[in-house]
Amino acid sequence: MMREITYLEAVREAMSIEMRKNDDVYILGEDIGVYGGAFGVTRGMIEEFGPERIRNTPISEAGIAGAAVGSALTGMRPILELQFSDFITIALDQMVNQAAKIRYMYGGKGKVPMVLRTPSGSGTGAAAQHSQSLEAWVAHIPGLKVVQPSTAYDAKGLLKAAMDDENPVIFYEHKLLYKTSSAVPEEEYSIPLGKADIKREGTDVTIVATAIMVHKSLEAAKELEKEGISVEVIDPRTIVPLDEETIVNSVKKTGKVIVVHEAVKRGGIGGEIASMIAESEAFDYLDAPIKRLGGASSPIPYNPELEKAHVPQVSDIIKAVKETLNRA
Amino acid sequence: MQLTKEKLLVPELSNDKLIDLYKQMWQIRLFDEKVDEFFAKGMIHGTTHLAVGQEASAAGVCALLTLEDKITSTHRGHGHCIAKGATADKMMAELFGRTTGYCKGKGGSMHIADVDMGNLGANGIVAGGIPLAVGSALTAKMKKLDYVTVCFFGDGATNEGSFHEAVNLAAIWDLPVIFVCENNQYGMSGPVKEMTRVENIADRAHAYGIPGVVADGNDIIEMINVTDEAIKRARSGKGPTLIEAKTYRWKGHSKSDAKKYRTREEEQEWRKKDPIKRYKEILIEAGILTEEKAEEIRLAVKQEIEDAVKFAEESPKPTLDDLLTDVYA
Ligand SMILES: Cc1ncc(C[n+]2csc(CCOP(=O)(O)OP(=O)(O)O)c2C)c(N)n1
Ligand SMILES: [Mg+2]
Numbered sequence: 001m002m003r004e005i006t007y008l009e010a011v012r013e014a015m016s017i018e019m020r021k022n023d024d025v026y027i028l029g030e031d032i033g034v035y036g037g038a039f040g041v042t043r044g045m046i047e048e049f050g051p052e053r054i055r056n057t058p059i060s061e062a063g064i065a066g067a068a069v070g071s072a073l074t075g076m077r078p079i080l081e082l083q084f085s086d087f088i089t090i091a092l093d094q095m096v097n098q099a100a101k102i103r104y105m106y107g108g109k110g111k112v113p114m115v116l117r118t119p120s121g122s123g124t125g126a127a128a129q130h131s132q133s134l135e136a137w138v139a140h141i142p143g144l145k146v147v148q149p150s151t152a153y154d155a156k157g158l159l160k161a162a163m164d165d166e167n168p169v170i171f172y173e174h175k176l177l178y179k180t181s182s183a184v185p186e187e188e189y190s191i192p193l194g195k196a197d198i199k200r201e202g203t204d205v206t207i208v209a210t211a212i213m214v215h216k217s218l219e220a221a222k223e224l225e226k227e228g229i230s231v232e233v234i235d236p237r238t239i240v241p242l243d244e245e246t247i248v249n250s251v252k253k254t255g256k257v258i259v260v261h262e263a264v265k266r267g268g269i270g271g272e273i274a275s276m277i278a279e280s281e282a283f284d285y286l287d288a289p290i291k292r293l294g295g296a297s298s299p300i301p302y303n304p305e306l307e308k309a310h311v312p313q314v315s316d317i318i319k320a321v322k323e324t325l326n327r328a
Numbered sequence: 329m330q331l332t333k334e335k336l337l338v339p340e341l342s343n344d345k346l347i348d349l350y351k352q353m354w355q356i357r358l359f360d361e362k363v364d365e366f367f368a369k370g371m372i373h374g375t376t377h378l379a380v381g382q383e384a385s386a387a388g389v390c391a392l393l394t395l396e397d398k399i400t401s402t403h404r405g406h407g408h409c410i411a412k413g414a415t416a417d418k419m420m421a422e423l424f425g426r427t428t429g430y431c432k433g434k435g436g437s438m439h440i441a442d443v444d445m446g447n448l449g450a451n452g453i454v455a456g457g458i459p460l461a462v463g464s465a466l467t468a469k470m471k472k473l474d475y476v477t478v479c480f481f482g483d484g485a486t487n488e489g490s491f492h493e494a495v496n497l498a499a500i501w502d503l504p505v506i507f508v509c510e511n512n513q514y515g516m517s518g519p520v521k522e523m524t525r526v527e528n529i530a531d532r533a534h535a536y537g538i539p540g541v542v543a544d545g546n547d548i549i550e551m552i553n554v555t556d557e558a559i560k561r562a563r564s565g566k567g568p569t570l571i572e573a574k575t576y577r578w579k580g581h582s583k584s585d586a587k588k589y590r591t592r593e594e595e596q597e598w599r600k601k602d603p604i605k606r607y608k609e610i611l612i613e614a615g616i617l618t619e620e621k622a623e624e625i626r627l628a629v630k631q632e633i634e635d636a637v638k639f640a641e642e643s644p645k646p647t648l649d650d651l652l653t654d655v656y657a
Contacts, residue, residue, distance in 0.1 A: 034588045035517035058487035058523040059454050059515050087453070090488075125374030127436045129452035298655045301646075302436030303425035304373050309648050 002183040007149070010156040010184050011041055011117070011173060015079060017188050018163050019049055022077065025163065028055040028064055029081030038083045039119055039178055065091035065116070069099045069168070072114040077163065085120035085172060086132050099168040100143030115162045117171045121212060121262055122307055124175055128299040131307075133211075133263035138170045139240050139272070145169040145193055146240040150214035152182040154237055157191030165193065174211045194241035198250070202232035205256040205321055208247055208273055209233060213260040213293075213312065220317035231321065239269050244276055251282035256324045258291045262311045265294025287328040291320050331614040335549050339392060339556045343616050349391055349548060350611060350622070353383040353604045354629040356407040359416050360579075362633050363406070363423060363437070367583045372423050376437040379407040381546075381578035384603035385510050386411040388551025389478055389571075392559055396475040398446040398464050400457035403438045404510075404577070405450030408480050413445040416636035426643035433646050434654070446475075454515075455481060455488035458507070462494045465503035465568075476504045476562040478555075484515020486529050492536075495570065499536040502567035506558040509570065510545060512577045517589040530572035538568050545573025546603040549610065576601070 005013065019025050026049075027042060033056035036043030046054040057064045061082065068078040082091060099112045122131035139146045147162055147169060149155035155173070162169040199214055200221055209217040214235045221231035232250050236242055251257045257277060259270040270292040277283070277290055293312040301307055329337045360378040367376055379386065382404070390399065390411035401408040409419060414430065422429025422440055430440050441449030448464060451457040461479030468475050485491055486509060498505045509529045513520055526532060533540025539561070543554045551573060558569035576598035580587050587595075611617035 030515075031517045033517065035585075038516075056518060056522075058518060059484045060487045060489070062489050063487075090453075090490075125436065127374060127434075127438060127452065129438070129456075296651055298652050301434040301651065302374060302422075302431070302439070303433040303646050306425075306434065306646055306648070306651050309651050 002185060004181040005152055005184050006179055006181045007152040007155050007173070008039065008041055008178040010152040011159055012043070012045065013184075014156045014159040014163070016045065016048065018160070019053065024075065024077045025079065026053040026055060026076065027079045027081060028057050028068060030057055030059055030083050032056055032081050037081060039175065041173075042081065061087050061090035062094060065094040066098065068114050068116070069094050069102070069112055072112045072168070073102060073110050078114045079163065080114065080116045082116055082118035084130050085118040085134060086129050088118065088134060088138070091116070092137075095138070095144065095168065095170070096141050100141045104143060111166045112168045113166045115159070115169045115171050117173060119175045119178070120172045121174045121176060122300045122311060125302065125304060125307065127302040131300040133261070133295070135170070135172055135239060136263055136267060136269045139269055143168070144240065145238065146172070147193060147238045148172045148211045149237060150174070150177065150211050150235050152180065152184050154191060154197065156184050157189050158193070158237060160188055160190040161193050164190065169193070172211065176212055191237070193238045194243055196234050196236045196243035196246040198232065198246065199235050200231065200233040202230040202254070204230045204254055205258065205324055206232045206234060206247070206250040206254045207258050207260060207317065207321070209235060209260040210239065210269070211262060213262055216312065216314050217260055217317055219314045220321065223314070223318055224321055229321065229325065242273070242276070244280065247273065247277065248280045248282045251277055252285045255285050255287040256328055257286070258293065258317070258320050258324055260293040260312055260317060263295055264297060265292055266297050268294045270294050288324045289327060291324050293317065293320055331549065331610055335610050337549055338553045341391070341552070345391070346611060346616055347625070349387050350607055350617065351625050351629060352387045352411060353548070353607065354626050355416060355632070356383045356386060356410050357604060358629050358633045359410060359419065360406055362637065364579060366423070374436050375582045376423070377404040377582050378579045379404050379577065381598065381603070382510055382512060382575045383407060384548040384607065385508065385545045385551055385573040385575060386480070388548040389508050389555045391552050392555055393446070393478065394475070395446060396473070398448055398475060398477045400448045400461040400464070400477070400479050401450040402457060402481055402485070403450060403452055403454070404482065405440060405480070406437070409440050409442065409447055409450065412442065412447045414440070414442045414447065416633055417639040420636040420640040421643045424640040424643070425645065426640055427646050427650070428639070428643040432650065434650075455485040455490040457481065458485065458491050459494040461505050462498045462503060465498060465505035466501065468504050469501065474563060476506060476559055478506045478508055480508050480510060482515060483509060483511040483513070483520040483529055484518060484523065486532060487515070487523055495536045495538070495568070498568040499538045502565060504562035504565070505568045506555065506562055507568060507570040509572045510575055511572050512575050514577075514581070514589065516581045519589065528572055530570055533570035538570060540570045540572065542572050542574065545575030546601045546606065548603060548607050
């Protein structure tokens with residue numbers, strides 16, 4: 001049987017394997033040295049790779065993001081660990097106005113092969129400024145790729161692909177998934193960016209879910225199975241590029257679709273996925289309106305019950321599936 | 329007022345006020361120690377940052393502020409909050425996520441604010457409060473109000489662009505703001521000595537053409553004296569001052585911290601500079617306080633914190649309807 005490791009270990013392992021092979025790869029970020037990173041992802045890495053390649057930085061998100069972009073442009077392959085994805089607000093100018101556009105603006109000259117890894121999501125009680133899911137912001141920017149692994153296996157393979165990519169990749173790690181485990185091969189492997197994964201096959205309804213919502217959707221699917229409802233769960237794994245084909249084919253098969261993410265529903269990536277389905281040939285196969293589930297239109301509250309109520313739960317997904325089936 | 333042979337207190341403060349400050353330092357310490365206990369037991373969710381060991385800067389800086397004056401605070405903000413007049417019951421209720429908390433249970437430890445008392449809020453974004461303080465000072469200037477704004481932040485925050493941009497703005501506009509850097513030697517795990525090339529954070533003031541003052545952040549009398557001068561400067565339209573309070577946090581950065589980046593010896597050295605103990609000795613030598621009275625004060629504060637916990641526990645939780653309230657004004 002294949003060994004199981006955690007999502008967190010999978011991320012670390014992917015980076016360590018790469019760093020042993022390629023001297024151009026280095027990590028920079030706040031508290032990634034002896035502290036091991038706010039969530040412990042880089043624990044032990046400074047001991048193996050030293051402070052030159054595990055660069056513990058001052059608290060300067062704009063500066064370190066720009067330094068990553070500039071060093072990528074000149075031949076390094078940086079991995080930037082942003083302590084919480086909420087702080088992308090501070091790094092965003094460098095990512096959006098520089099990293100994403102440099103190659104295009106310069107007429108195809110230069111490239112920015114870097115990965116910005118960052119933990120996102122709520123559920124830890126860290127409140128409004130440490131719990132957001134802002135992936136739709138970066139997905140809106142041509143020139144950036146956006147990855148959201150939901151399992152340890154995917155995390156390792158997708159991070160390998162992100163590190164090999166010649167473009168800036170924003171790699172979202174969900175805080176609540178760090179401690180989840182799955183079977184992960186010891187050797188290196190790559191999962192191509194833009195290839196969705198059907199996490200569960202089904203025939204009655206398609207759920208397209210990202211990050212932690214993949215797990216909630218799988219739980220909902222299990223419950224619904226008891227009532228004879230067969231749910232297909234698709235994890236796009238990367239929202240840019242988006243594997244439209246896998247989603248469209250599934251919707252053609254089931255005729256019903258629900259898109260679920262943790263990020264605020266308004267302006268979230270679910271709107272993009274729903275529109276893509278509506279514009280595709282799957283439209284003619286739809287038996288019910290496309291449904292979206294996402295976070296409430298409020299900042300993330302501190303109180304644990306309110307925090308939970310902010311994001312879709314298994315019961316919300318079950319309810320949405322039934323509503324969709326009733327409208328078919 | 330000459331308190332002891334070594335200690336001169338520049339501004340005039342009554343003995344009652346001086347004793348009040350002693351009590352306040354205990355309120356800050358015992359509140360945070362109680363919070364520490366609750367986190368260790370898993371009774372509060374989320375995270376917290378404790379200011380045990382840093383009581384003198386919060387209490388000393390706020391000692392001279394009026395109700396109209398304002399502060400901005402940080403993630404390590406319970407002490408600032410108490411020093412600006414917040415009460416332990418509503419703070420504890422906030423940490424318990426109850427509607428009686430300062431933020432109706434929606435903010436938690438990192439976001440306690442008490443706008444009516446001039447506390448514009450703790451902040452989860454490092455250096456996030458610094459430009460806000462400058463804006464608050466700009467209001468005072470434009471509306472010709474004579475309040476000052478005190479801006480608390482850590483050593484780590486001074487490596488953010490926000491710090492540099494905001495201090496420069498305050499300098500060129502001569503704003504009534506007092507920047508107080510609580511240099512506790514680390515920004516999370518980053519030692520200040522490795523994260524900057526300047527000897528003192530206060531040296532950074534020179535780059536913006538404003539005074540920078542280094543103070544012993546564990547000596548409340550010194551903190552009061554330097555703040556007095558900065559406030560006078562601010563109120564008379566001469567602009568901002570950067571005060572650096574050299575201090576140390578006794579606890580870890582946040583609830584989970586193995587403290588691998590510092591030594592136990594270093595921690596012991598700093599514990600010897602306990603700001604509460606030092607202040608007590610000064611007050612006793614000055615004949616303002618006795619050991620017995622000091623102990624009475626500590627015990628009274630202890631009870632106050634227990635009462636705050638009871639208040640928090642008995643307070644109502646928000647209902648799901650509260651999720652969408654207060655998003656817009
Ligand atoms: C913009 C931003 N970057 C990083 C963090 C994570 N973080 C929270 S507190 C902290 C250290 C702050 O150090 P300092 O300013 O010295 O304050 P101290 O914690 O020592 O009181 C860090 C890195 C954050 N909250 N916001
Ligand atoms: Mg500090």
